[in-house]
Amino acid sequence: MRNHKIQFKSKLPQVKTTIFTTVGNLARAHNAIDLSQGFPNFRADKELMTLVGQAMEDGHNQYAPMPGYYGLREVISQKIESLHGTYYHPETEITVTVGATQAIFTAITAFVGKGDEVIVLKPAYDCYEPAIALNEGIPIPLELKTPDYGVDWVAFEALITPKTKMVIVNTPHNPSGRIFSKADMLKLQQLLRDTNIILISDEVYEHIVFDGQEHESASRFEDLASRSFICASFGKTFHVTGWKMGYCAAPAALMEEFRKVHQFNVFSVDHPTQRAMAKYLQHKEHYTSLNAFYQEKRDFFLSGLANSKFIFKPTMGTYFQLLNYTQITDEADEDFAKRLIKDFKLASIPISSFNVNSRDDKVLRFCFAKKEETLIKALTILNQL
Numbered sequence: 001m002r003n004h005k006i007q008f009k010s011k012l013p014q015v016k017t018t019i020f021t022t023v024g025n026l027a028r029a030h031n032a033i034d035l036s037q038g039f040p041n042f043r044a045d046k047e048l049m050t051l052v053g054q055a056m057e058d059g060h061n062q063y064a065p066m067p068g069y070y071g072l073r074e075v076i077s078q079k080i081e082s083l084h085g086t087y088y089h090p091e092t093e094i095t096v097t098v099g100a101t102q103a104i105f106t107a108i109t110a111f112v113g114k115g116d117e118v119i120v121l122k123p124a125y126d127c128y129e130p131a132i133a134l135n136e137g138i139p140i141p142l143e144l145k146t147p148d149y150g151v152d153w154v155a156f157e158a159l160i161t162p163k164t165k166m167v168i169v170n171t172p173h174n175p176s177g178r179i180f181s182k183a184d185m186l187k188l189q190q191l192l193r194d195t196n197i198i199l200i201s202d203e204v205y206e207h208i209v210f211d212g213q214e215h216e217s218a219s220r221f222e223d224l225a226s227r228s229f230i231c232a233s234f235g236k237t238f239h240v241t242g243w244k245m246g247y248c249a250a251p252a253a254l255m256e257e258f259r260k261v262h263q264f265n266v267f268s269v270d271h272p273t274q275r276a277m278a279k280y281l282q283h284k285e286h287y288t289s290l291n292a293f294y295q296e297k298r299d300f301f302l303s304g305l306a307n308s309k310f311i312f313k314p315t316m317g318t319y320f321q322l323l324n325y326t327q328i329t330d331e332a333d334e335d336f337a338k339r340l341i342k343d344f345k346l347a348s349i350p351i352s353s354f355n356v357n358s359r360d361d362k363v364l365r366f367c368f369a370k371k372e373e374t375l376i377k378a379l380t381i382l383n384q385l
């Protein structure tokens with residue numbers, strides 16, 4: 001049996017194992033301090049874990065309703081309305097998902113078909129394009145302007161064609177930390193008005209925005225909201241990326257299509273965790289405190305780099321900081337990232353893997369969602385370079 005080689009044509013011939021998995025494995029093999037993949041290395045709130053345990057004890061161990069536990073959808077609806085002033089009906093307009101990844105995958109699958117064009121801003125988080133390709137859509141990349149990663153809206157407008165089915169934006173943006181201003185969102189709204197283009201607004205870092213700036217959710221803008229899937233992640237917000245839970249919100253007609261796929265993709269999401277989230281989310285300070293919490297970490301990390309050879313601008317949001325290393329070496333970012341792991345025991349993400357044609361901006365991405373002691377160790381290494 002083992003000798004029989006099955007013939008098949010790959011549906012994703014260009015796709016390799018994700019950079020997060022490859023770099024993470026290398027980091028573990030070399031026992032490196034890991035600032036690569038985006039996850040916190042400190043514990044989540046004990047109260048949240050106790051709530052999950054209680055939900056299990058209380059017997060919520062069977063399938064949750066297909067779109068999610070209603071009590072959780074109600075609190076999500078209240079959260080969005082209080083933060084952004086837009087009401088989403090918990091029954092028809094909110095679905096709980098297996099992280100933002102599944103929300104994005106399902107929304108793409110529900111709408112993108114053969115030959116449909118999807119505008120993606122590059123560098124882009126890596127889960128968008130394979131999902132588009134699997135559905136035989138065509139990713140249309142727009143490169144963000146370096147070094148600030150702002151959008152050239154004139155260039156964006158030029159990419160819109162009758163074939164444009166969808167646009168994917170991500171604010172705060174991974175990997176650059178750039179956030180869309182109100183002016184950006186208004187421009188996007190103006191350009192999409194009078195079209196049938198659907199927007200995926202990936203807002204997983206909605207609660208990690210710095211220097212008193214506001215997160216401008218697409219849900220705040222009436223015409224954008226009418227065409228958008230707003231995708232969010234409890235993993236990112238509550239320091240539990242391993243729980244893989246998130247949600248998306250969209251107008252009822254769009255959500256109806258989304259659920260046609262969702263019900264056969266996962267059917268429903270971990271039930272005890274949803275019960276716990278429904279209680280935990282009632283306390284606004286659990287998410288409103290996050291900006292200040294991560295700003296302290298960002299500022300600590302950056303003050304430790306003041307005398308290093310890296311060139312950087314403080315990240316505007318997310319828990320990632322880009323560092324330009326042109327004053328240290330002219331190596332390709334992948335080579336430098338590998339050498340940092342092997343020779344200096346420090347892991348980061350080379351962002352060429354998110355760029356068009358692996359464009360190399362000579363910057364590495366560092367995740368500062370780490371304990372202070374971890375950041376101190378990383379800073380010691382970074383200052384030696």
Ligand code: PMP
Pocket residue numbers: 038098099100101102125170173174202204232233234235236241244245246
């Ligand atoms: N979008 C972006 C921009 C991300 O950085 C991530 C990683 N958290 C995701 C989506 C996926 O989120 P989740 O882990 O909730 O699936």
Ligand code: GLN
Pocket residue numbers: 018020021036037038039174
């Ligand atoms: N969002 C995480 C990051 O950007 C990665 C999650 C994953 O590995 N899929 O680091």
